[in-house]
């Protein structure tokens with residue numbers, strides 16, 4: 001809570017200093033983006049002001065819901081995918097496009113969530129929780145990084161990090177670098193990552209870009225705005241999430257039917273077999289969940 005407040009104070013402090021950062025960047029780009037800095041600084045200032053306002057409002061509700069949410073999340077381990085990226089990259093747009101506005105019906109298990117987390121249901125029945133985060137900005141002072149940690153600490157509990165990039169931005173490389181720097185300050189190096197090249201609708205040659213993405217590993221092209229590439233995105237998320245899951249073979253007793261359906265939701269089931277003493281299930285499941293299954297795994301081994 002305290003560091004949240006520090007983050008706020010430091011964002012407010014940061015506002016007038018953006019000018020210097022951007023003119024520096026413009027010089028670095030060697031005039032290639034002349035005038036870019038000036039326009040961008042207005043955008044950045046506006047964004048920062050908005051974020052300050054939003055942070056203030058969210059502060060209260062996040063504090064209220066966070067504990068409750070965490071408890072629930074560990075008891076029903078739906079995998080968590082976190083969106084990270086430079087400010088204005090399109091993270092929130094992607095979240096909204098994937099989940100729709102009224103996805104949180106009241107009778108759902110996660111009806112009360114941290115306001116920036118939503119449930120995404122994939123065609124094959126699997127689902128995951130998608131978390132939006134505060135956008136990063138260039139050259140965060142070390143003190144600000146420390147304060148941001150508080151808002152970002154939850155991403156260390158994710159099964160997957162999705163780095164959203166505005167591929168149409170002239171300073172895209174610097175932005176990617178800035179995000180990587182912030183991530184390297186957090187304890188997330190062991191979490192698998194996927195990169196999303198967003199705003200493909202704005203580039204001059206989307207086909208060429210898609211080919212380039214295909215040649216790279218773990219890059220998906222999308223337009224969060226018009227929905228282009230979202231199915232590929234969901235498939236890539238599924239594939240990548242397997243990396244953070246463990247293989248289990250467990251014998252689930254018949255009176256634990258609920259558990260069985262949860263496995264189908266959170267994991268990737270390869271095989272089910274009905275035996276006299278229960279359902280034998282072979283699946284990739286999130287590590288947290290594998291722990292819950294431990295007693296049944298022992299059953300299976302005997």
Ligand SMILES: Nc1nc2c(ncn2[C@@H]2O[C@H](COP(=O)(O)OP(=O)(O)OP(=O)(O)O)[C@@H](O)[C@H]2O)c(=O)[nH]1
Pocket residue numbers: 047085086087088089090091092093094133134135136198199200201202222223224225226
């Ligand atoms: N043309 C186009 N615009 C997009 C796309 N995705 C997002 N935008 C626009 O980019 C702007 C920023 O989008 P946001 O979703 O707010 O970006 P964000 O990453 O959440 O930004 P922060 O919350 O500041 O970190 C908005 O005006 C969106 O409409 C896209 O695929 N194509």
Ligand SMILES: [Mg+2]
Pocket residue numbers: 091092093132133135
């Ligand atoms: Mg956002």
